[in-house]
Amino acid sequence: MSDGLVQILDGNTFVVSDSRGDIEASLSDPTGLFSFDTRFLSQWVLTVNGQRLTPLSTDDLQYFETRFFLVPGTGTVYVDSKLSVIRSRAVGNGFREELKILNHDEKPVDLTIRIDAGSDFADLFEVKDALKKKGTYSARVTRGRLELAYERGTFGRATEISATNRARVDKNGLTFKARIEPHGEWSTNVDVVTAVLGSGERHDQPKLARARGRQNMETNLKRWVDNAPTLECDWDSLRETYRRSLVDLAALRFSPPIMGHRSLPAAGLPWFMTMFGRDSILTSLQALPFTPELAATTLLALGDWQGTRIDDFRDEDPGRILHEMRYGELPAFEERPQSPYYGSADATPLYVVLLDEYERWTGDRRLVHELEYEARAALNWIDEYADLMGNGYISYQRRNEKTGLENQCWKDSWDSISYRDGRLAGFPRATCELQGYAYDAKMRAARLAREIWKDPEFASELEKQAAELKRRFNRDFWIADGEYFALALDSDGKQVDTLSSNIGHLLWSGIVDKSKAKAIARHLVGPRLYSGWGVRTLAEGEGRYNPIGYHVGTIWPFDNSFIAWGLRRYGFKDEAARIAAGILAAADFFDGRLPEAFGGYERTLTRYPVQYPTACSPQAWSTGAPLLLLRTMLGLEPVGDLLVVDPALPVGIGHVALLDIPGRWGRVDAFGRGRVSLDEKKGLRQGQQAVPV
Amino acid sequence: MTDATAEFFEALAERGHSPLLERAKGTVRIELADGKHSERWLLAVDDGDLAVSRRNVACDCTLRADKALFDRIVDGKANATAAVLRGAVTIDGDMEMVVQLQKLFPGPPPKRRRQSNGSKRRRRT
Numbered sequence: 018m019s020d021g022l023v024q025i026l027d028g029n030t031f032v033v034s035d036s037r038g039d040i041e042a043s044l045s046d047p048t049g050l051f052s053f054d055t056r057f058l059s060q061w062v063l064t065v066n067g068q069r070l071t072p073l074s075t076d077d078l079q080y081f082e083t084r085f086f087l088v089p090g091t092g093t094v095y096v097d098s099k100l101s102v103i104r105s106r107a108v109g110n111g112f113r114e115e116l117k118i119l120n121h122d123e124k125p126v127d128l129t130i131r132i133d134a135g136s137d138f139a140d141l142f143e144v145k146d147a148l149k150k151k152g153t154y155s156a157r158v159t160r161g162r163l164e165l166a167y168e169r170g171t172f173g174r175a176t177e178i179s180a181t182n183r184a185r186v187d188k189n190g191l192t193f194k195a196r197i198e199p200h201g202e203w204s205t206n207v208d209v210v211t212a213v214l215g216s217g218e219r220h221d222q223p224k225l226a227r228a229r230g231r232q233n234m235e236t237n238l239k240r241w242v243d244n245a246p247t248l249e250c251d252w253d254s255l256r257e258t259y260r261r262s263l264v265d266l267a268a269l270r271f272s273p274p275i276m277g278h279r280s281l282p283a284a285g286l287p288w289f290m291t292m293f294g295r296d297s298i299l300t301s302l303q304a305l306p307f308t309p310e311l312a313a314t315t316l317l318a319l320g321d322w323q324g325t326r327i328d329d330f331r332d333e334d335p336g337r338i339l340h341e342m343r344y345g346e347l348p349a350f351e352e353r354p355q356s357p358y359y360g361s362a363d364a365t366p367l368y369v370v371l372l373d374e375y376e377r378w379t380g381d382r383r384l385v386h387e388l389e390y391e392a393r394a395a396l397n398w399i400d401e402y403a404d405l406m407g408n409g410y411i412s413y414q415r416r417n418e419k420t421g422l423e424n425q426c427w428k429d430s431w432d433s434i435s436y437r438d439g440r441l442a443g444f445p446r447a448t449c450e451l452q453g454y455a456y457d458a459k460m461r462a463a464r465l466a467r468e469i470w471k472d473p474e475f476a477s478e479l480e481k482q483a484a485e486l487k488r489r490f491n492r493d494f495w496i497a498d499g500e501y502f503a504l505a506l507d508s509d510g511k512q513v514d515t516l517s518s519n520i521g522h523l524l525w526s527g528i529v530d531k532s533k534a535k536a537i538a539r540h541l542v543g544p545r546l547y548s549g550w551g552v553r554t555l556a557e558g559e560g561r562y563n564p565i566g567y568h569v570g571t572i573w574p575f576d577n578s579f580i581a582w583g584l585r586r587y588g589f590k591d592e593a594a595r596i597a598a599g600i601l602a603a604a605d606f607f608d609g610r611l612p613e614a615f616g617g618y619e620r621t622l623t624r625y626p627v628q629y630p631t632a633c634s635p636q637a638w639s640t641g642a643p644l645l646l647l648r649t650m651l652g653l654e655p656v657g658d659l660l661v662v663d664p665a666l667p668v669g670i671g672h673v674a675l676l677d678i679p680g681r682w683g684r685v686d687a688f689g690r691g692r693v694s695l696d697e698k699k700g701l702r703q704g705q706q707a708v709p710v
Numbered sequence: 711m712t713d714a715t716a717e718f719f720e721a722l723a724e725r726g727h728s729p730l731l732e733r734a735k736g737t738v739r740i741e742l743a744d745g746k747h748s749e750r751w752l753l754a755v756d757d758g759d760l761a762v763s764r765r766n767v768a769c770d771c772t773l774r775a776d777k778a779l780f781d782r783i784v785d786g787k788a789n790a791t792a793a794v795l796r797g798a799v800t801i802d803g804d805m806e807m808v809v810q811l812q813k814l815f816p817g818p819p820p821k822r823r824r825q826s827n828g829s830k831r832r833r834r835t
Contacts, residue, residue: 169796274805322809326815326816327817
C-alpha cells in the first residue's frame with residue numbers, strides 16, 4: 018500500500034482510504050468508495066467529540082476487509098489512551114462499517130460520534146483527468162437515512178447511508194450520542210449502499226453485481242485457493258509468491274453484468290477493475306494450468322461483446338475483440354468511447370490463441386463448438402480489417418483521433434515505438450508481435466478446424482496462409498546485421514529497427530524460423546536486453562532507452578513470463594529458467610506481489626529491483642507471471658490427453674512439486690529438480706511423464 | 711412517414727436468422743413510449759433463429775425506451791450500450807439478452823464517417 022492508502026474491494030466495488038479509514042477526496046485525489054467506475058463517496062470522516070483520530074495499526078484481514086485501530090487526537094506525540102476506536106470495514110454492495118468504541122477509564126464517558134459524508138459522483142476518468150461535472154447534486158434525509166444523489170438527464174447514481182443505532186441524520190452526515198460506562202463499549206454498524214437510478218426508477222446495484230455476504234466471500238476465497246494446485250518446494254519465497262498470486266487473482270476477479278456469478282480477470286486494482294481484452298486474455302493464458310475457468314468466462318464474455326459493425330468513435334470493426342469496457346458517466350454520454358472501446362490490435366488474434374490453448378488443457382470441445390462463429394469472425398478481422406497498409410500485416414491507426422488510443426499494442430505509451438536514433442515511427446504501425454500472434458492464431462485455428470469443427474479445407478487454407486506469413490515475416494522484419502527482428506514496420510513498410518523485448522513474444526508465437534531462433538535467444542539473455550532480473554522492454558543503447566521509461570527500458574514481469582514460454586517453445590530451457598529465476602527472485606523483494614514494471618537497471622548496480630511508480634497494484638498479468646513461470650520451469654505441456662512434464666529448474670531451486678494440476682486428464686502431479694546452472698550452460702534434460710492421481 | 715423501428719423488426723423477421731446470435735436463446739420484449747402511446751415488440755431468439763411478434767407474453771428480459779431514441783438506435787445514429795449506461799434505455803431481467811440484441815444494431819451511418827488521414831487502408835477481399 019503506497020502513501021498509506023488502504024484499498025479493499027469486491028469485484029469492481031472498492032474503497033481507497035487513508036490509514037485512519039477516512040476519505041477526503043478532491044476531484045483529482047484518488048480516494049473514495051468506487052463502484053462501476055463511479056465514485057459514490059468522496060468524503061467519509063470520523064470524529065469523536067470533534068476530534069480526528071490517529072491510527073495505531075491497520076490490518077488487512079482479507080482483500081475485502083480491513084480493520085483500523087484508532088485513538089482520538091492528532092498531531093501530538095502523546096495520545097489519550099482512555100478510548101479505543103475500532104473501525105472494521107467490509108466491501109460488498111457498497112460497504113459496511115462496524116464502529117466500536119471502548120472506554121478504558123474508571124469513569125463513564127459521554128461522546129459525540131460524527132461521520133461526515135459526501136459524494137462528488139466523479140467518473141473514474143474524471144478522477145484521473147480532473148474534469149468538471151455537468152449534472153446536479155442532491156441530498157435528502159428520509160426515515161433516518163441519508164441519500165446523496167447525482168443526476169444528469171436520465172443518468173442517476175445514489176449513495177444511501179444508514180446506521181443500526183439511532184443517529185441524528187443531516188444532509189452532511191450522521192451524529193451519534195453515546196454514554197459508555199467504565200470499561201464498557203459502544204458499537205454500531207453503518208451501511209453505505211450504492212445505487213443506479215434510471216428513468217425515474219430505482220435500481221440498487223445488485224441488479225448489476227450480486228451482493229455477496231462477508232461469510233460467503235470468505236468461503237469463496239478458501240474454495241478458490243483450495244481448488245488450485247498445491248505447490249511444494251524448498252524455496253520459501255516461491256511458495257509465498259505462489260500463495261500471494263492466487264489470493265490476488267481472486268481479488269482481481271470481476272463478474273461482468275452479463276456473466277452472472279462467473280468471473281474473469283480484470284486488469285488491475287483499483288483503476289482497471291473492468292474487462293480488458295488484452296489483459297483478461299493474457300492473464301487467463303497465464304493461469305490456465307491453475308484456474309482454467311477464468312479462460313472460459315473470458316472467452317464467453319469477450320465473444321458476447323465482439324464487434325459487429327464499423328464505428329469510428331469506438332474503433333469497432335466486425336469480428337474485433339474489445340479493448341476496454343467502462344460503466345461510468347463519460348462513456349454513458351459518449352464523452353469517452355469505452356462502451357465498449359475496441360482499439361486493440363492484439364486482442365483479436367490472442368482470442369483465438371486462448372480458445373485453442375484452453376481446449377488443449379481442458380478438453381472442453383463444447384466451448385470450441387459454441388464459439389466457432391466468434392473464432393472465424395476474429396480470423397476474418399485479421400485479414401479484412403487489420404491489414405491497414407494492404408501488405409499482409411496487422412497494423413494499427415486509430416480512427417477516433419480525439420479519445421482513441423494511439424498505440425494499440427501492449428506497449429501503449431506515446432514513445433514506445435521508435436527507431437534506433439529515437440525518432441518515433443508514423444502511423445499505421447505494424448509491430449512485430451502482432452504478426453506473431455496472427456501466425457499463431459491461424460495455426461491454432463487450423464487445429465481446431467480440423468479436429469473439432471471438421472472443416473479440413475479451412476484448416477489447410479489457414480495453414481497455407483500461416484506458412485506464407487511466416488516466410489514473408491522472416492524476410493521483411495529480419496535485421497540481418499543485428500540478427501534480430503525489427504520492432505515494427507512503419508507506414509512506408511520500412512523497418513523500425515530497435516532491439517526490444519517484443520522478439521520474445523515472437524518465439525512464443527512460433528513465427529521465428531528455426532535458423533534464427535538461436536540469435537534471438539542470445540539477445541534475450543544478452544547484456545543489452547537482460548538486466549539480471551529480467552528482459553528490458555527496450556535494449557540498452559537504443560536512442561530512447563531509459564531504465565525507468567515505462568515501455569522503453571523497464572522490465573515487465575508479464576512480458577518476461579511470455580518470453581520464458583517462448584524460449585521453452587524453441588528448446589532454450591536454460592535461458593527460460595534463467596529468466597524465471599530472475600523474475601521470481603525480484604518477486605521476493607515485493608513480498609511475492611510483482612509490480613506492473615520495475616527499473617531496467619543492471620542487477621549488480623542496484624542489488625534490488627527498483628519499483629516503477631504506478632497506480633495499480635496488484636496488476637492482473639503481473640499476478641499471473643509467477644504462474645506462467647512455474648509452468649515453463651516445469652515444462653508443462655498438454656499432449657493429447659496427457660500432461661507432459663519436462664522440468665528445467667534454475668539451480669537456486671532444489672525441487673518443485675505441483676500437485677493436483679487440473680485438466681483433461683483429471684488431476685495430475687508434476688515434479689522437478691533443479692538442474693540448470695545460471696552461470697554456465699550445463700545440460701539438464703530428463704523428461705518426466707506426469708503421474709495420474 | 712417511415713418508422714425505423716418497424717422497418718428494423720420487419721427486416722429481422724424477414725431474415726429469420728442471424729449467425730451473430732447462434733449462442734443465444736431467450737425472449738426480449740421492447741416497450742417503446744411515444745408521448746401517450748406505447749408500442750411493444752417481442753423478439754424470440756433460438757440458436758440464431760429470430761421470431762418477431764407483438765405478443766404480450768412472459769419474457770426473459772424487458773427493454774424500455776422512448777420510441778424516438780430507439781428509432782435512432784436501429785438507424786445506427788445512437789449507441790444502445792451507451793444509452794443503457796446513462797439510463798435512457800432500461801433493462802429488466804437477463805442482461806445477456808440485451809448484449810445479444812445490441813449486436814443486431816447497425817453502426818453509425820457512413821456519411822458521418824471520416825476517412826482517416828494518410829491511411830493507406832485498402833481492403834483485400
